[in-house]
Amino acid sequence: MIYFIGAGPGDVELITVKGQKILKKADVVIYAGSLVNPDLLKYCKTGTRIFNSAQMTLEEVLEVIKSSDSENKTVVRLHTGDPCLYGAIREQMDELDKMNLKYESIPGVSSFCAAASSLNLEYTLPDVSQTVIISRLQGRTSVPEKESLRSLASHNATLVLFLSSGMTEKVREELLQSGIKGQTPAAIVYKASWKEEKKVICTVETLSKAAQENNISKTALIIIGEVVSKTNYSRSRLYAPDFSTEFRKAK
């Protein structure tokens, strides 16, 4: 069997119980070495064959999966965070489908959740923002024009940017051109949940300065929006005394 498993954001205790169980019995593990914490491999039994996909092409990854599966091995493809975000899993799954190979996906804790956790943030504060936009600046992978940061930012929703911390000046420019104010709260979280984690609160205007001063240019998330400052929100209706729910009568 082949398993796509979310490794979580870094802390080895943030893989799911289910993911860890499968990792423990895996015969072959192909892990995304650029971001997955190698300490997770300590969960593997002795003799597990380990491959680092950071040094492999898609074809090479597929070859390892295919040959291991043909020997009835349990194969784990270990991706950082949750594999559904920027995980390049579709292209692997499509090829496995063509070969008629069965696979299963186990979710993981995405880094955008770990970043919120390290800042004690709620991305969806009543009367501030009820929407989280996850996106990135264009790098070698292009971003469709209709999803330009400038247009996404004009919604004033909470924004979480992956893969963009090496381009903070461009992020700032795009945000300001969208009409967002320079004073809008922002945060940069580097290696959320790792020992080396760094977190910086700044504003849209000071994004670049904050990244430079803290030596952050990769493995970080940029969070933009009023939720970062945690002020001026309304209480939830769910826990309001005068509000009845299916489970509780209003007082």
Ligand code: SAH
């Ligand atoms: N699937 C992953 C994202 C992979 S894309 C997830 O769900 O988190 C790689 C990008 O994710 C990095 O460039 C960085 O922007 C972000 N990232 C991954 N792990 C991170 C972490 N622990 N802290 C902050 N950002 C992280």
